[in-house]
Amino acid sequence: MKDIIIIGAGDFGKEVAWLIEGINKVSLSYRILGFLDDDEKKTGKVINGYTCLGKITKLFDISKKMSVCAVIAMQNGTVRRHIVERLTCFDHWETIIHPSANVSDTLAIGKGCIICAGNSISVNTNIGNHCVFNISAILGHDCIIDDYVSVMSGACVCGHVTVGKEAYLATNCTVVPGKTIGCNAVVGAGSVVLRNVKDNVTVMGVPAKVFKFI
Structure with missing residues (x-):
């Protein structure tokens, strides 16, 4: 059994603790030591049965005393x-x-990733480091997902799609086959992406178009 720390004691942190509990129900794999969070108001608080142990940098002290792994429960890449x-x-x-x-079984996946309940990830897809796939997301075959990508609940990414670093695909969006989502791009909730999305832009709507904040 591995000792694990959850970094982030917010709403997604609670969901990640629940995810780990789900793993343990099938095969006892982890002992959750608690949360780490830079919000000092959370230090010492018990959240869904687990204590917030202090700020994030406390991970250094803990890892010096014992063998521990960690996961970052933050939705923003x-x-x-x-x-x-x-x-x-x-x-x-x-x-x-x-x-x-x-x-x-042909999925290649990096370190620090979180794949929540109900996800479907197809064949010959490559996922980088520290990516998040929230509940019931779908990822098609032969996709390339770079580091720190966030795919939210119900999102559908079709086959042969490339998603750049730190991109954020919001709830229930769809990316049609063969498209590219640029680095740090945002696809709004419920949007349907029919064209490539450039770096550092936000697209919304059906079909998705560049959204400019006023």
């Missing part, structure tokens, strides 16, 4: 990247996959 860069001396990032996820 840029935030996840910043945390990894702060913790450069720590490299025991755990990829966790809910038992109900239908994941191909």
